[in-house]
Amino acid sequence: MMERKRVLVVGGSGYVGQHLLQGLLTLESKPYDLAFTYHTPINEISPLAFRVDLETGFGLSDISDAFGQPHVIVNCAALSVPRDCEMDPSAAMGVNVPHYLVKWLSSFSETPLLIHLSSDQVYEGVKSFYKEEDETVPVNVYGKSKVEAEQYISMNCLNYVILRSSIIYGPQTVSPVPKYLPIQSIDSVLSKKTKVDFFHDEFRCPVYVKDVVSIILTLITKCFSEGRHMQLLLNVGGPDRVSRVQMAEAVASVRGYNSSLINPISASSVNRAVKTPADISMDISRLIQVLDITPTSFIDGVRLTLASS
Template identity: 65%
Template sequence: MSKKKVLVVGGTGYLGQHLLQGLSETQARAQTTSPFCYDVAFTHHSSPPPSPLLEAIPNVLAFHVDLRTGNGFEAISQAFGQPHVVVNCAALSVPRACEMDPTAAMSINVPSALIKWLSTFKENITLLIHLSTDQVYEGVKSFYKEEDETVPVNVYGKSKMAAEQFISTNCLNFAILRSSIIIGPQTISPVPKSLPIQIELLGFRTPLNAVYVGMELTGLLIRQWMDGVLCKGDTVDFFHDEFRCPVYVKDLVTVILTLTNKWISEGKQMQLILNVGGPDRLSRVQMAEAVAHIRGYNTSSIKSVSASSVDRGVKSPADISMDITKLMQTLDFSPIPFRDGVRLTLAAEAGS
C-alpha cells in the first residue's frame, strides 16, 4: 500500500493535536479495515515540540517553522518531501491580540509563506485544507450561507478573510473550512492557556474579566470553570445576544479526514468553501444552561446580560450562526448537537 503524505501546520495547537491523534488512529485502522495509510508530519513554532505529544504519536516527524518568514519549510522538502495534503491549523486566533497587533495577525493568518513553499514543487498534487472562521461574517442575521457577503467587523475576521482571498487567488486545489467555536476534551499535551484567558476567549462575562469569543471550549473550561461556578450556585453573567454554532472537535477532525480521503481516492481538484459548525444556534446563556442541565444544577444562577453591557476593546459580531447544509450534502456527514458534545467532553475529562 502506497502511503500518502499529510502535513499538519500548527500541530501543537488545540485542533492540530486532535487532528494528529485522528490521523494516528487512522494509521492503526489501516492495519485492519481502513484503505488509507499516511505518513504524517507537523510544524510547530515553539521549540522543542511537547514531548507528551511525540510520545503519544510515534513515527511522526516534527519541523520548526516560522510562518511569517517561511524559515523551516525547506527542511520539510528535504526530509519529508512534497505532501499530498496540507492542513493549516496555525493562526493568531485571539481577537483582542489581533486588534492590538494587526501586522502580526496578517502575517501569521494569511499563509503566504506556506503557499509560496507549495509553489516550489513542480507537480500540483497538494490539497490545502485551511481553517478559517465564522467571524468572516458581519453578524447581522442568522444562519449565514457560504455565498453570503463576508464583512468581518474586527481584525481577526479581516485577517482570515484576507487569507481566504489569498488562497482562492493563488491555489488551484483547496478546501476552506469556516469553523465556529470548537468544543472538546483537552489535548494530549495541554495547550498553554490559562483558565481566565480561556473564559475571556469564549465570550462569557465574569466578575474578573471583560470577555470575548475565541476558538475552543475545552473540557477543562467546562469542567473547572463553568461547571465550578454553576455547582456553587453563585450568580454569573452570560451573554444572551451573541449567537454561534459550536462544533465538537472530533466532528471537525472527521470533516478534515473525509476531505483528505476524498482527494486521495478521487484525485479531483477542489475549490471548496464550507461552513463547519454544529447544528445548534446558541447564545452563551443557552450554552451555560445546557451544561447546568447535563450536570443537574439549578439554572437560577445564570444571569442573562447583553454583550453591549461591557466594553471588550474589540468589536464582536452578534449573530454568526451558520447554515451547514452544504457541509452535510457535500460530505454526507452531520455534526452532533451541542449537548452531546458537552456530554462527550465531560466524559473524556472524567476519564483522563
Template identity: 60%
Template sequence: MERKTKVVIVGGTGYLGQHLLQAFAVNNGRDRYDVAFTHHSSPLPRRLLDAFLHFPAFPVDLKSGLGLNSITKDFGQPDVVVNCAALSVPRVCEQDPDSAMSVNVPTSLVNWLSTFETNNTLLIHLSTDQVYEGVKSFYKEEDETVAVNVYGKSKVAAELLIKDKCQNFAIVRSSIIFGPQTLSPLPKNLPIQWIDSSLKIGETVEFFHDEFRCPIYVKDLVNITLNLIDRWVASDHKQMQLVLNAGGPERLSRVEMAQVVAEVGGYDLSLIKPVSASSVDRGVVSPADISMDITKLIQTLEISPTSFKDGVRLTLLESESQNLP
C-alpha cells in the same frame, strides 16, 4: 505496496492540530498516511513528543516561512497540507494587527506550495465564522464576507489569497470549537470546561443572551478534515475548490450554551446571569449573530454534526476520565 499519502498538519501543537494528530495515531493512520506536523513553540512538550513519536515535527515560522523547505527536503512534497495555525484570540489580534495579518494570512505557506513540481497538493485551510458581519442568522457560504474586527479581516484576506493563488483548496469556516482537552494540555481555558468548573463551585457567571454562534464539537471538525482528505485521495482528477461552513447543528446564544452545560452537569440554572454583549467592553468588536447554514457541509460530505448537548456530555465524560488518578 500502495504509496502512502503524505499529510502535513501546520500548527500541530494547537487545539485542533493535536486532535487531528491523535485521530491519525489511533485510527491506524500509519497504514495509509505519512503524517508530519509543524510547531512554532519550542521546546515541544514531552507528552506531545511521546504521544506522536512516529510523526516528524518541524519548527516553522509562518511569518517568514523559515523551516518550510526542511519539510520538502526531509519529509517530501506533501499530498495534503492542513493549516490549523492562527492567532485566534480576537482581542490579541486587535492589539497586534501586524502579527495577526502576518500569521493568519498564510503567504509563506502558499508561496511554499507554489514551488512544488506538481500542483497536486490540497490545502485545507481553517477559517472562521468571524468572516461574516453578524447582522443576520444562518449565513451561507456565498454571502458577502464583511468582517468587523482584525481577526475576521485577517481570515477574509487569507481566503482571498488562497482562492487567488491555490489550484486546489478546501476552506473550512469553523465556529467555536469545543471538546475534550488535548493530550498535551493547552494553557488557555476551554469553553465547556470553564463553564462547568465555574458552575460546579456555585459561582454566578454572566453570559451574553444576544450573541449567537453554532459551536462545533472538535471531533466533528476532525472528521470533516479526514473526510476531505479521503475524498482528495480517492479523486482521479485531483481538483477541489471548496468553501464550507463548519458549525454545529444549532444556533445558540452564550446563555443557551451555559444552560446546556448546567443541565448536563446538574447545576443550578440561577447561577447563569444573562447580560447584553453591548454591556461589556472586550477591547474588540464582536459580531452579534454569525450562525451558519451548514446544509452544504451535510450534503457535500454526508455527515451529521453532533448536537451541542451530546457534545457537551461527551466532553465532560472525557474530562472526568482525564482527571482520574
C-alpha cells in the same frame, strides 16, 4: 509500487492540530506518512515534527528536505484570540494569511491539497444562518485576517478547501494547551455555585472538535480516492444556534447545576476591547450535502466533553 502519500499538519501543537494528529494516528489503515509543524514544542505526539515560523517561512524548506513534498497540507495554525489580533494587527496578518506556506506549496512538482481553517468571524453578524455565498464583512482584525487569507488562497491555489469553523469545543488535548476551552470554562465558573453573567444576545453554532477532525479526514480520503482538484468553501458549525446563556444552560443541565446561577446580560453592556459580531450562526446544509456528515448536537457534545474531563 505506488508512492506513499504524505500528510502535513501545520500548527499540529495547537488545539485542533493535536486532535487531528490523534485522529490520523488512530486510523486502522494509513496509506500516508505523517508530519506536523509546531510553534510550541510538544513531546507526547510521535510523528516527524518541524519548527516553522509562518510569518517568515523559516523551517518550510526543512520539511521538503527531510519529509518530502506533502500531498495534503492541513493548516490549523492561527492567532485566534480576537483581542490579541486587535493589539497586534501585523502579527495577526503575518500568521493568519499564509503567504509563505502558499508560496512554498506552489513550488511543488505536484499540486497538493490545502485544507485551511477559517472562521465564522468573517461574517458581519447582523442576521442568522449565514451561507457561504453571503458577503464577508468582518468587524474586527481577526475576521479581516481570515477574509484576507481566504482571498489569497483562492487566488493562488488550484486545489484547496476552506473550512469556516464556529467555536470549536471538546476535550483537552494530550499535551494541554493554554487555549480557552469554552465548556470547561463554563463548568468551572458554575461549579463555584455563585451567579455568573452570560450573554443572551450573542449567537454561534459551536462545533464538536471530533466532528472537525472527521470532516478533515473525509476530505483527505476524498482527495486520495478521487485524485481530483477541489476548490471548496464550507461552513463548519454544529447543528444548533445557541447563545452564551444557552451554552451555559446546557452545561448546567448535564452537571446538575442550578440554572438560577446563570445571569443573562447583553453583550453590549461589556467592553471587551474588541468588536464582536452578534449573530454569526451558520447554515451548514452544504457541508452535510457534500460530505454526508451530520455534526453532533450541542447537548451531546457537552456531555461527551464533560465525560472526558
